[in-house]
Amino acid sequence: MTAGFRLALADLSPTRQGEVQAALAAVETADAPVPAAAFRALQDPTMRSALEGCLSEAGRVLLCLPGGYLSGYDDGVAERLARDGLGVLPPDDRAVLALVLLLCVAVPRSAGQVSGTSWLDAKPTSYLELDRSQIPNTRVRESVRRLRHCGLLRFGARKQILPGPQFARFTEATSDRLWEDLILLAAPSGVLADVIRRRRTARRNVPTTSTPSEPGSRTDPAAGEPKET
């Protein structure tokens, strides 16, 4: 299959369409990477290409992870949703999540206490540790509850707090950006923080190119923004 060529769902036989849709439902809803062995459409390159096509139609991408596959948001789509305020955490939840990531991932990783590179390779923290922050205890608990419900945090043994399954759904770019944000938070005066800020400024200053109008494109009036009826 040539690069850029992607099969559409409708190009497949009904049986194979069913296989692709079954794998689609799995990677979209599972709480852990779906093993390729569980679905033919994850093993077969043709059907996997069609699966990627399905995801792309909904602004999603297929992520190949240790242990299997999951779906995540396309980076451009995620950026657009965030600009529109969708999926943006309220300040308290953002602060608590940042604290958990610092305590569970960033600090242990820099101290050599966790060896993996995934957000889920983490050292647990506790309410006791979080209560040492400047965030009032009741608000910490409320934030942890909300973050658990949306899968960004989870409880481990003895109610210890850890990053949740949704962290497996980050693209590489999103994961890198989050890691950079933690560096800017934890060591804003450091050399690495300076490099990150320069790189981001340079990226913002790169002029973007416009794309011609095509069916389903941003400039296609048939695919305009939804209106109240």
Add this chain to the structure above:
Amino acid sequence: MPEPTATAVGLARLRAAGVQARPAGAAYGAWHAASGRAGRRLVDVSRPGTAGRVALGWADGAEPVGGAHSGVERVSATPVLGLTFAAVLRACWADRSEHPFPGRLTTESRVLAAVASTGLMPPSTAEAAQGSVRHQKGALRRLTEAGYIEVDRPYIRLGTQVALWSEVQVAALRVIYQQLPSVTDDWFEPAAATAAPAADDADWAFELINDDDGLDAWEGW
């Protein structure tokens, strides 16, 4: 990396928000077509007499599966969550020959009474009983956040996630309809159930903030 199309952004927004206003004119057709290409289906989740709303459902026969042999790992719902939702479903699903959505209104007290009627309760001390009611109310909040129910105190109705159920899924639930928790026909709705929320509702909400952990680790389950 090519720019995402407007329909891709639209469907992504729909997925993230859960429910959106039904797009007008040609845009609706574009969303409908795109959802088909995405292996999904656009579902009308409007209630009678309200503005049109849509959500992203699954193609018939392609609903998400779970279970030990499916290869798909899922966090299981707690028994109190499942039982509470089952009670809401039964109370709102008047005619099992129909799809349960939109269904009819029920009340929180009826739901709690239905759960209590199952006999699946902790030891009947006053403290334990109060704890179980607290956890059921916590379950109602979790179900609201997940879109399975909508609460407009004191009333409860089924949420838009139920509207997404396919006929296959509804048919499976019809089989166990009579086993869903419910109260008997002569159950009497307390007058207080339709009054304004009592002051102690704020107290239980505060306790939940500090004790939501109990929803997942309630002794006896």
